[in-house]
Amino acid sequence: MIISRRTSKTLLPHLNQLLRPIHSLPNPNPILSDYYNAYLSLLQSFVSRKAIGPGKQLHARLLLSNLGFDTVLATKLVNLYSDCNHLPYAQNLFDRIPKRNVFLWNILIRGYAWNGPFESAISLYHQMLEHGLLPDNFTFPFVLKACSALSDIDNGREIHKLAVLTRWELDVFVAAGLIDMYSKCSSVEDARRLFDRMSKRDVVLWNSMIAAYSLNGHPSEALSLFRNMALEGLKPSVATLVTVISASADAAALPRGREIHGFSWRMGFSSADKVKTALLDMYAKCGWVRLARVLFEQLLEKRVVSWNAMISGYAMHGHADEALTLFEKMRKEAILLPDNITFVGVLSACSHAGLLLEGRRFFDSMLHDFSIKPTVQHYTCMIDLLGHAGRLEEANQLISKMPMKPDSGVWGALLNGCKIHGDVELGEKALRKLIELEPDDAGNYVILSNIYCQARNWEEAARIRKRMTERGLKKAIACSWIEIRNKHHAFLVGDLSHPQSKEIYGELERLEGLMQQAGYVPDTMPVFHNVSDDEKRNMVRSHSERLAIAFGLISTPPDTVLMVKKNIRVCEDCHIAIKFISQIVNREIIIRDVNRYHHFKGGHCSCHDYW
Structure with missing residues (x-):
């Protein structure tokens, strides 16, 4: 049996003798087997403390004592090596143990599932079956975790079949592993079918299904499922709240997020820093960056993830000064080392504000001062920054030096820079690369078409549009929402379906007259040259965000801040027009487009016309 602490103290002098450096130990002696229980106790202590050094020393002692391959002692050693990510040692010992039970297989499968290589976990699982052993409710979650990491749905389905045959499918831990596997393999329908079959569903299972919806871009379904969970009387965990709050942020569903905020406080989670961090991230993404900062300052312990959320929030809203000040505070006052996510936020802040020198400095510092290798996200930020600044050839050179293959984000950033500065030749190159990566994305063709329009190359613009038609590609329909x-x-765009369309267009006409008096001139350059001037003005006048703003103006009191969300980038003319509108009506108007937030107030935008 495992010895108690009191017994351990009485044996301590003897155990110290056993654990002296190996070269000074006496020759093996069978009497050492009398210390078998003491060895067990020590090994258990080493496992709980992940004390790999003393563990290796005791392993050597056991080998000299002819106890090195005892199943119980060796299992604890495999557990120690596995937990400490010394998997070659664990595998070597595992292979030499004559009697291997399911528990021992589970330990090594778990080690590979946690630390990789994940293929080894799946291979061990199949070897286990070949040895005539059936997996249990621990084996399945471990090997499914490896399938999740690899997005290996084929092996996942085969494992699911065996789980059904062995009747482990309806175990809550196995079911949670299956739901997670299907979720990571983008098969949320399979996950939901399994969830619905479960007669007993605990919080872990609900969390898995809510996370599956959130991960696969179904925030509304995640929020709906959370409401069902509450109706069934289950108290959420911190993990539940963090997941569902993140879903609120993804949906930009501020009212839902505020409801969950109040609910979590009523349920006693007001001091949970993980919940507060999720809330501040949600508020920042939903436009309430000032409230996000209040929650940030209330955190009892500010972890790196909390600083990252706040820095990224400021970056998204174009508050570069606040983002960079917070970064310096993180380094000097909190004495926390930034990670790669921190630098994504910092570089995004520089990109959104046009801080070229600062961006270059942070990009170099990341590698030289913090030994963080730039990822494709960091390169995308730098290409975007250089492209906005007109350093297109420098951006092109940086792409050629990337240690990884540039993705669509990188080439898209370059194409956007070419559009801003009218570089046709480099824009054509960027589009060719994008077509290889995203052959069905019509938006890339539209951007190049607009570049040709800016250069008044109407023939090439028409050719691009014709090519889109031949490929069956259609421009994404712009849509804006207001709550x-x-x-x-x-x-x-041009929507007439709203019950108050007459009043909305009347308000737009009123505003346009006042805007023209204030000096507004419509920018119709991206519109085809063979369209009349009146038609061009009508087309830009009825863009979706303007309709949403007009509806907001006639539907809310004069001091109400308007929040509009748009599924694509705000066009240049609408950006100019909304600045005029914000000054005329003396309102703050917030637009969240696909890239960032724009805060319009008093005729100015928070982006300073740099986006």
Whole structure:
């Protein structure tokens, strides 16, 4: 049996003798087997403390004592090596143990599932079956975790079949592993079918299904499932709240997020820093960056993930000064080392504000001062920054030096820079690369078409549009949303379907007259040259965000801040127009487009016309 602490103290002098450096130990002596229980106790202590050094020393002692391959002692050693990510040692010992039970196989499978290589976990699982051993409710979650990491749905389905045959499928831990595997393999329908079959569903299972919806871009379903969970009387965990709050942020569903905020406080989670961090991230993504900062300052312990969320929040809103100040505070006052996510936020802040010198300095510092290798996200930020600044050839050179293959984000950033500065030749190169990576994305063709329009090369613009038609590609339909009294109102370009369309267009006409008096001139350059001037003005006048703003103006009191969300980038003309509108109506108007937030107030935008 395992010895108690008191017994351990009485044996300590003897154990110290046993654990002296190996070269000074006496020759093996069978009497050492009398210390078998003491060895067990020590090994258990080493496992709990992950004391790999003393563990190796005791392993050597056991080998000299002819106890090195005893199943119980060796199993604890495999556990120690596995937990400490010394998997070659664990594998070597495992292979030499004559009697291997399911528990021992589970330990090594778990080690590979946690630390990789994940293929080894799956291979061990199949070897286990070949040895005539059936997996249990620990084996399945471990090997499914490896399938999740590899997005290996084929092996995952085969494992699921055996789980059904062995009747482990309906075990909550196995079911949670299966749901996670299907989720990571983008098969959320399979995950939901399994979830619905479960007669007993605990918090872990609900969390897995909510996370599956959130991970696969179904935030509304995640929020709906959370409501069902609450209706069934289950108290959420911190993990539940963090997941569902993140889903609120993804949906930009501020009212839902505020409801969950209040609910979590009523349920006693007001002091949970992980919940507060999720909330501050949600508020920042939903436009309430000031409230996010309040929650940030209330954190009892500010972890790196909390600093990252706040820095990224400031970057998204174009508050570069605040983001960089917070970064310096993180380094000097909190004495925390930034990670690669921190630098994504910092470089995004520089990119959104046009801080070229600062961006270059942080990009170099990341590697030289913090030994963080730039990822494709960091390169995307730098290409975007250089492209906005007109350093297109420098951006092109940086792409050629990337240690990894540039993805669509990198080439998209370069293409956007070419659009800003009218570089046709480099824009054509960027589009060719994007077509290789995203052959069905019509947006890339549209950007190059606009570049040709800016250069008044109408023939090439028409050719690009024709090519889109031949490939069956259609430009994404621009859509904007505004929430008034807890109800969402969606608008498309030229939309006439809203019940108050007459009043909306009347408000737009009123505003346009006042805007023209203030000096507004419509920018219709991206519109085809064979369209009349009146038609061009009507087309830009009825863009979806303007319809949403007009509806907000006629539906809310004069001091109300308007929040509009748009599924694509705000066009240049609408950006100019909204600045005029914000000054005329003396309102703050917030637009969240696909890239960032724009805060319009008093005729100015928080982006300083740099986006």
